[in-house]
Amino acid sequence: MSEQPKKTVVFNPNEPTSGGNFLGHIWTSIAMTFALGIVACAIYPTIIWVIAQTIFPNQANGSLVDKNGNYTTKDSDAVGSYLLGQSFSAPQYFHPRPSAAGNGYDPTSSGGSNLGPLSDKLINGVTNPATTQPTTQPETLAYDGVRLRTIHYAVDNGIPFKLFHAVYVKNADGTVTLERKDEVPLSQFQNKDGSLNDVALVDAFPHPTLGNDYPAFTRTVLIAGDFGTLIPGDAVTSSGSGLDPHISPDNAELQKHRVATARGITDDEVDALIQAHTDSRQLGFLGDPGVNVLALNLALDQKYPMPTTQPSK
Numbered sequence: 001m002s003e004q005p006k007k008t009v010v011f012n013p014n015e016p017t018s019g020g021n022f023l024g025h026i027w028t029s030i031a032m033t034f035a036l037g038i039v040a041c042a043i044y045p046t047i048i049w050v051i052a053q054t055i056f057p058n059q060a061n062g063s064l065v066d067k068n069g070n071y072t073t074k075d076s077d078a079v080g081s082y083l084l085g086q087s088f089s090a091p092q093y094f095h096p097r098p099s100a101a102g103n104g105y106d107p108t109s110s111g112g113s114n115l116g117p118l119s120d121k122l123i124n125g126v127t128n129p130a131t132t133q134p135t136t137q138p139e140t141l142a143y144d145g146v147r148l149r150t151i152h153y154a155v156d157n158g159i160p161f162k163l164f165h166a167v168y169v170k171n172a173d174g175t176v177t178l179e180r181k182d183e184v185p186l187s188q189f190q191n192k193d194g195s196l197n198d199v200a201l202v203d204a205f206p207h208p209t210l211g212n213d214y215p216a217f218t219r220t221v222l223i224a225g226d227f228g229t230l231i232p233g234d235a236v237t238s239s240g241s242g243l244d245p246h247i248s249p250d251n252a253e254l255q256k257h258r259v260a261t262a263r264g265i266t267d268d269e270v271d272a273l274i275q276a277h278t279d280s281r282q283l284g285f286l287g288d289p290g291v292n293v294l295a296l297n298l299a300l301d302q303k304y305p306m307p308t309t310q311p312s313k
Contacts, residue, residue, distance in 0.1 A: 150200030246290030
């Protein structure tokens with residue numbers, strides 16, 4: 001069989017190719033960029049905004065509520081949001097979990113403490129030392145810590161506990177032995193007005209000490225124990241965002257007697273409101289049940305208002 005002759009392809013620079021020319025691609029890209037910008041940055045957000053404001057106006061505007069616990073879209077009527085926690089400290093209100101967001105539930109400083117589970121600051125707290133220059137200032141509390149929060153929670157909610165001076169001995173082989181525990185009256189760590197002396201407590205807690213260079217030492221520290229009930233973790237630790245609006249049902253249960261006593265009502269009446277404002281697991285299996293603190297406190301003010309002028313939160 002004879003071999004077929006090869007065809008020679010000659011490129012003609014003046015003949016347009018199937019891929020188009022360079023300037024054509026540039027103008028097409030510019031046109032598509034503007035078109036997508038208009039769709040993605042104007043048309044689509046506008047459609048979503050109109051749908052949200054028409055069908056979900058409350059959720060789209062931050063789930064704001066007024067003093068009666070009703071949703072509102074007016075900032076002037078809003079007392080808070082069901083999505084964000086806020087501070088309550090008066091005895092007639094349920095208290096939220098601690099917050100590491102700025103100066104307590106500051107939505108512009110959302111975040112956790114970033115302290116590890118073995119952090120001395122997280123567990124025992126930190127104080128600012130006394131100063132003499134440029135002015136004389138006493139020692140102050142810089143960070144409360146889990147131990148101090150636990151004691152405050154127990155005192156606020158009438159949970160019995162004991163304080164002990166624990167005497168530890170470090171042996172020559174490096175091991176540490178608890179030699180004895182001596183009970184200490186709480187009054188030793190209270191101010192004249194009966195409030196807790198936070199600085200004295202934090203200073204007495206078992207902070208790590210530099211004793212590794214010595215063959216042995218004896219050390220006395222303050223610990224709390226013999227609590228009348230287990231204290232929930234969310235009562236003494238902050239959430240990852242620092243803005244969690246919920247507390248656990250166990251936390252609410254331990255606070256209800258204090259709230260009932262302050263308002264002059266029964267524990268059962270408070271318990272009914274707790275149940276009504278407990279959010280169940282999402283989709284029935286995600287997360288844990290939680291009690292919305294703001295919703296619960298607003299319901300308390302609505303149904304069982306204080307007989308005198310409402311104190312500040």
